[in-house]
Amino acid sequence: MRWTKELIPIxxxxxxxxxxxxxxxxxxxxxxPAVFKQLVxxxxxxxxxxxxxxxxxxxxxxxxxxxLIAFRAGLFNIGAEGQLYLGAFFSAWAGFSLRxxxxxxxxxxxxxxxxxxAIWGFIPGWLRAxxxxxxxxxxxxxxxxxxxxTSWLVAPGGPYHGTQWAxxxxxxxxxxxFPRFIRGAxxxxxxxxxxxxxxxxxxxxxxxxxxxxxRAVGQNPLAAEYGGINVARxxxxxxxxxxxxxxxxxxxxxxxxxxxxxxxxxxxxGWDGIAGGLIARAHPLGAILAAVLxxxxxxxxxxxxxxxxxPADLASVIQGLVIFFVVAPELIRYLRxxxxxxxxxxxx
Amino acid sequence: xxxxxxxxxxxxxxxxxxxxxxxxxxxxLATGGLGDRxxxxxxYWGAERAAQELAARYEVSTKDVFSYVEPRSIADYEAxxxxxxxxxxxxxxxxxxxxxxxxxxxxxxxxPDQKFVVIDAVAAADNVASIVxxxxxxxxxxxxxxxxLTNTGKVGxxxxxxxxxxxxxxxxxxxxxxxxxPKITEDDVLVRYVGAWNNPTLGKELALEMYQAGADxxxxxxxKSHLGVFAAAEENPAWWALGTDVDQAWSAPEHADVIVAxxxxxxxxxxxxxxxxxxxxxxxxxxxSYGMVSDIGIGTGIAxxxxxxxxxxxxxxxxxxxxxxxxxEILTKLVEAVDGIMSGSIVIEHE
Numbered sequence: 001m002r003w004t005k006e007l008i009p010i011x012x013x014x015x016x017x018x019x020x021x022x023x024x025x026x027x028x029x030x031x032x033p034a035v036f037k038q039l040v041x042x043x044x045x046x047x048x049x050x051x052x053x054x055x056x057x058x059x060x061x062x063x064x065x066x067x068l069i070a071f072r073a074g075l076f077n078i079g080a081e082g083q084l085y086l087g088a089f090f091s092a093w094a095g096f097s098l099r100x101x102x103x104x105x106x107x108x109x110x111x112x113x114x115x116x117x118a119i120w121g122f123i124p125g126w127l128r129a130x131x132x133x134x135x136x137x138x139x140x141x142x143x144x145x146x147x148x149x150t151s152w153l154v155a156p157g158g159p160y161h162g163t164q165w166a167x168x169x170x171x172x173x174x175x176x177x178f179p180r181f182i183r184g185a186x187x188x189x190x191x192x193x194x195x196x197x198x199x200x201x202x203x204x205x206x207x208x209x210x211x212x213x214x215r216a217v218g219q220n221p222l223a224a225e226y227g228g229i230n231v232a233r234x235x236x237x238x239x240x241x242x243x244x245x246x247x248x249x250x251x252x253x254x255x256x257x258x259x260x261x262x263x264x265x266x267x268x269x270g271w272d273g274i275a276g277g278l279i280a281r282a283h284p285l286g287a288i289l290a291a292v293l294x295x296x297x298x299x300x301x302x303x304x305x306x307x308x309x310x311p312a313d314l315a316s317v318i319q320g321l322v323i324f325f326v327v328a329p330e331l332i333r334y335l336r337x338x339x340x341x342x343x344x345x346x347x348x
Numbered sequence: 349x350x351x352x353x354x355x356x357x358x359x360x361x362x363x364x365x366x367x368x369x370x371x372x373x374x375x376x377l378a379t380g381g382l383g384d385r386x387x388x389x390x391x392y393w394g395a396e397r398a399a400q401e402l403a404a405r406y407e408v409s410t411k412d413v414f415s416y417v418e419p420r421s422i423a424d425y426e427a428x429x430x431x432x433x434x435x436x437x438x439x440x441x442x443x444x445x446x447x448x449x450x451x452x453x454x455x456x457x458x459x460p461d462q463k464f465v466v467i468d469a470v471a472a473a474d475n476v477a478s479i480v481x482x483x484x485x486x487x488x489x490x491x492x493x494x495x496x497l498t499n500t501g502k503v504g505x506x507x508x509x510x511x512x513x514x515x516x517x518x519x520x521x522x523x524x525x526x527x528x529x530p531k532i533t534e535d536d537v538l539v540r541y542v543g544a545w546n547n548p549t550l551g552k553e554l555a556l557e558m559y560q561a562g563a564d565x566x567x568x569x570x571x572k573s574h575l576g577v578f579a580a581a582e583e584n585p586a587w588w589a590l591g592t593d594v595d596q597a598w599s600a601p602e603h604a605d606v607i608v609a610x611x612x613x614x615x616x617x618x619x620x621x622x623x624x625x626x627x628x629x630x631x632x633x634x635x636x637s638y639g640m641v642s643d644i645g646i647g648t649g650i651a652x653x654x655x656x657x658x659x660x661x662x663x664x665x666x667x668x669x670x671x672x673x674x675x676x677e678i679l680t681k682l683v684e685a686v687d688g689i690m691s692g693s694i695v696i697e698h699e
Contacts, residue, residue, distance in 0.1 A: 048434060050430075053426065055427075155509070156509055156510040159512055165447060165450075165469065165512065165657050166446075167421060167422065167447075167509075168450075183459045184430060184434070185430075186426065186427065258423055258426070262421070262422050262423040263422065264421040264422070264423065265422070265423035266421075267420055267421065267423075267424070300415075302427060302428070302431060303431065305373075305417045305418075306417055306432060307415060307435075308414070308416070312417065
């Protein structure tokens with residue numbers, strides 16, 4: 001019952017967004033049926049295209065989880081992009097520097113990614129809890145530090161510039177790689193790990209005292225403190241977890257999709273996570289569906305671009321419209337609640 | 349009966365497919381993207397020219413025979429290369445830019461019947477034609493112009509990245525300037541690397557830094573980033589700029605007053621030739637070099653002055669106000685340089 005209540009307005013918003021997307025397509029002089037046909041084929045046309053959708057969905061799932069776990073604690077982590085980059089780089093480092101047996105190597109690389117992201121979440125968490133620094137600003141600013149730091153690490157003259165000319169590291173060892181499902185497709189075990197982690201996050205948030213404390217702090221920090229909850233510790237924990245989740249997303253990209261760290265590899269997965277988390281109504285399992293939706297739009301966009309039925313920019317416009325229509329009502333609701341000084345809990 | 353029906357359908361589909369056998373071009377640009385008025389745009393023109401000829405031949409629209417994409421990051425290359433190859437409808441897939449080569453080496457063997465071309469790097473695979481250019485030759489000629497034109501005795505060059513491909517430009521340019529002007533030493537050639545192909549703002553800052561340090565002419569070899577060199581040169585009438593790969597006084601006409609000359613690298617010719625070879629069935633994999641001293645014998649040069657002298661020194665749309673006597677002097681020196689390179693009396697050192 002609750003599910004349908006949440007899903008119907010979202011489905012309505014998607015239809016509305018696609019409708020306006022169609023109008024924009026027609027007004028700019030491109031063929032509406034051709035563009036939408038390619039969008040659908042590109043996202044779900046066959047096994048390969050479906051794999052592309054899930055490949056794109058994988059990092060978005062992690063960054064959505066990253067956003068929503070902080071959001072549940074009343075924090076805005078908009079630095080997932082930087083945490084993703086650090087996670088991707090350090091898991092790559094562990095992937096090409098360490099010599100370990102297969103499964104263990106992958107696990108160690110994931111840990112490296114998670115810890116790197118977690119450190120990048122700890123800093124704004126600590127600043128927020130102990131010094132009151134707005135995490136909105138600090139997470140975003142630290143994001144740029146991380147992106148440029150990793151760019152430098154693999155740029156010519158940097159310490160990890162691969163043997164080839166491109167700005168990327170060498171390939172990670174085979175023992176560290178996530179196996180791929182279909183020959184030739186980039187889809188890897190990363191998506192399975194992502195779904196598993198979504199369930200873990202759900203369990204943590206809604207079935208453990210720790211999760212209860214996090215949500216209590218998010219709903220009303222003063223009441224939580226009065227109830228004996230250590231608010232500062234929970235704020236730090238929320239951003240550490242958020243950073244770790246985004247870092248894991250970066251690690252999944254490195255271990256499965258690219259098998260090395262590549263400069264500027266993310267087309268904005270960190271930002272997609274904000275939209276994904278909000279589309280999911282901050283629910284960890286909803287994030288799986290939200291990530292697939294966003295992944296489908298990205299994969300479909302690439303097909304539109306390749307088939308030449310419209311420029312890639314038009315596909316981006318349609319993506320933007322969907323995000324806007326689905327997310328805007330939720331955001332407005334959130335801001336309104338924020339003004340009233342309380343955040344309603346929407347989970348079971 | 350069933351088998352017969354299947355056969356019938358197969359034959360019908362076969363005929364249908366044969367009737368529809370129109371060649372198709374796939375183009376994956378480099379991360380600099382269209383609008384650089386140089387390397388990427390020129391690649392696009394080469395493919396577009398082939399597409400127009402094919403469209404006319406088969407009486408279809410250009411869009412039916414030509415698709416292109418502009419990847420935003422190196423990380424997009426693999427998905428696009430596979431996307432095109434998997435479609436199975438492209439006669440040839442043209443990959444622009446050295447940084448596509450590493451991933452193409454992994455992707456190409458998965459699609460053994462698909463023809464690929466990569467520009468500016470060698471990808472070792474049985475179904476890839478790798479096109480390389482003697483970049484140092486165009487850079488040497490630009491160095492000659494810079495060496496003859498400078499009043500301060502200092503010249504500058506702005507590269508996209510500190511990598512072998514671009515260092516070859518810097519090396520050629522430096523030797524050209526020193527050959528044309530004995531007063532110039534290696535220390536008089538200022539070098540800056542932008543670190544990106546698509547950052548004209550930073551490109552301008554670095555150019556201003558070099559101009560203010562005394563260089564009065566700067567050669568740009570940084571993709572879209574060195575559009576910033578032209579913008580910087582506009583700020584002082586004593587400052588000049590040199591373009592890359594295509595006559596940029598023509599492709600970036602708003603800066604024709606400061607662009608004295610441009611090195612030429614006929615990427616368009618190479619792209620066009622590879623496409624047409626694939627269409628005519630004469631295509632083969634392997635490495636092909638373009639330039640004055642190369643497999644093809646043409647493909648590099650310079651656009652300078654009002655006249656086309658030969659295959660290597662062609663007319664430019666430059667509107668730079670230079671005295672006629674100086675133009676003649678430089679052209680004479682350029683002819684001498686081209687002769688020297690062709691005859692082997694000038695050997696340009698490069699990595």
